[in-house]
Amino acid sequence: MVQHNVYLDDTYLTELDTEIVASDGLTWAAVRDNIFHPQGGGQPADRAWLGDQEVHPVKDHAGGLVVVEGAFAVGRPVRARVDRDLRLLHAALHTAGHLVEAAGRAQGWTMAAGNHFPGQARVEFDFVETAGARSLQEFVDRAIADDLKVAAELSDDGHRIVRLGDLHAAPCGGTHVGSLGDLASVRVTAVKARKGRTRVSYTATHAPSGTA
Ligand SMILES: [Zn+2]
The missing domain is CATH 2.40.30.130 (Elongation Factor Tu (Ef-tu); domain 3)
Structure with missing residues (x-):
């Protein structure tokens, strides 16, 4: 079985x-x-x-x-x-969550939690004093323009590791787009202090023609 x-x-x-x-x-x-x-x-x-x-x-x-x-x-x-449209939306929001996490880590931030549900997608970091949306958005836009490949592989100890090019790697059991160029309208919509953390809210959709 x-x-x-x-x-x-x-x-x-x-x-x-x-x-x-x-x-x-x-x-x-x-x-x-x-x-x-x-x-x-x-x-x-x-x-x-x-x-x-x-x-x-x-x-x-x-x-x-x-x-x-x-x-x-x-x-x-x-x-x-x-439901194919919903699958692609979930994959886009989730992959964008990895990307927003990578953008925060690139600034030295530590991720605390994530939620990639439609309408409430966000990544939470340990609180940082000066946090703006602009540098995060620029990081995200650059990675999407570079169309970095999204790949999954098994580590030696059997964990599934998901990579965004050489930008980011994380253990993950979710669904992802084929490459970052499949993402459309990824926007960092808010960066706010909340419950002792810095919360980055974002939106994302899948580009119209998905990887076949
Ligand atoms: Zn993932």
């Missing part, structure tokens, strides 16, 4: 045929080739379907599988699909 988390390899594969590889036949099921990103790492879950039935992927931390609710028998063939 092995599940392959395809979403880690290909952000842009949003529909495929697979089969149920584990279930209790009644309340939960897991697919073999899994394109569903479960909520985690500050990134929301995909909007997902098995056949015509909408499902809500979650990580089952006890079993280590991404599972959905529903009565699906083991071995049953299923068509899995996610």
